[in-house]
Amino acid sequence: MKNKLLALVAAGLAVPAITAPTAIAQPAPPAPPLPPPADAGPPPDNGIVASGPPGTVQSPDGWVLTVAATGETQLPIAPLTTAVSSREYLVGGTFVGTVTGSGKTKLNGGVLEAGYQIGCGIELGQVRLIGSVGVGTSGSSLTGGLVPTGVNFPIAGKLEIHLKPGTVNQVAVDKKSFKAAPARVTLKDIHIKVDGCAGQSFLRSYATLTSSTTDTDDIVAYYGVTKSV
Template sequence: MTVLFFTTVNVTTADAEPVAMRPQFYDKVTRDGWHLNIRIDNEVVNSVPNLANANDSREGFVTASATATAVGGSSPITDSIFILGYQLGCQSDVSAGLQYGGTAGVAPQGAIGVGSGSGVSVGGTGGVAGFVQTVLQPGVIVDLPLSNMTLSPDGRAMIDIDNIHIKADACGGDVTVRSYAYLRVSTDLAHTQFAVGDPIKI
């Protein structure tokens, strides 16, 4: 589907205040008796204007602490992995390429034209206008694991990230990030994996 957008070229991006996210936690009891707990605390998401002033890129900085514990099981833990990371969701993937241009004149306010086939054009207000044309692909979600470790012999793991940079390029529309803490535990009797997370737009 080819989409043609007309917008005015005078676009500014304001600084956003850092957002403190609510704590997250998840308790689970495995079938062989291990009491597992994962949590994310002290998470802050700081959305910032794109350094390159690109309209199709978003970036921010994230801070968080994640903790995992495992107690009380009947079979020894033979393998484990604990991960703290983020998932990035892009509303429209425009990585196929963008074409930028400009037109001068007056366009009818709010004019929307739908031609034959799937071409769509959206008009803006009068003045000098610019346009972006791209072939839209389905939205994409990518995993961004930031740090990982195994459980200690006494069943604990702690991960801290502070002011880590994340970004999404070639993204049309909203960009949503979701923190996640993921724990996988294995014994001779069972394999268990689970996660917790919370989304926010940047």
Template structure:
């Protein structure tokens, strides 16, 4: 009995040895090398912003130039012109309104004189209208109305000099029409300023100036103009510049 008592723990010890986990050896991976940072992509310089032309920008034609009989050269032109369509305050379809601007330059060069050149630089706009209603009768209504009374005599069954009765009648007439007075187109001259100058480089700047015409039907056209005049006690030399025509 003593021997069997001691054999039981030995069996448990053997069973425990069979179920013990087996340790596996792993190779040493060594120190971990940190990943190298990715090189930043080369920064591409941004393209410089392109200034958009102002609203209603108009390309100006080349300056006009001429030479006077006394040897002076006159030049007049414009730059940075704008012509923007504006809804008229009257809301009428026969009204035209614009907001205009630009820089108008004059230049004079010639023989040496004791006094600088002098004269006038006039700047304005021309507005052409296809059909003009401003100087005509415009739109008018015409009509006629009237009443025509009448009397009828009722006949008799027997011969008699007297009628049996009188039948009154009333007839009326009514007529109407619309008359539109139209005239061929005209050109409206709108002078903005007239600058009297003394010197060789006169100029005028216009910005945010509004002009309006009424009584215009159909298409309209607008363009700028500048007139440079050199004046002396004996003469005037006049040179005109006309901008690009814009159709509306």
């Protein structure tokens, strides 16, 4: 009997253990695609503007005049007056004029002028009141008469605003006289301001180079890219 029990125990040890099946982890579902970024609008204005092509001309006596600009900036800023009809800009740039070639005449120098042109779509004209202004009193009745207790100024009429066609204002920032080219004018953080502008405004730089001889003047102009605000 004892031998049978030992045999059964040995047989039980020989049976391989049966384990519960383990669940295999399933891969996580892919994340949904991110929504497109919201439109943040145009980037803030850093003031950097492109320069226009150089102005160049060859004089009848053989000299070649060239005027150009580089590194231009035009940044609209809030006017100190806080008036909605005022326009103010912070501008800068480098303007260079050269005279080259082998002309037949003797050069006596010249002038390099740099500045800005401001265009206004609609300009404020006359503002006036059409009507009348009166004076009125209010009071309390007492024995012996009326005692005034308040004064008012009634206004009857309308405010009339006359708008004029747009104008262009030219502001010369610097005029540099020179004896021998090249000549240069560099501007940095110059305030340009115009008042009475009711419509859209436009700004562009300009530069003129005048080369002189004993009996002649030759002039060439440069105009920058127009910026609207």
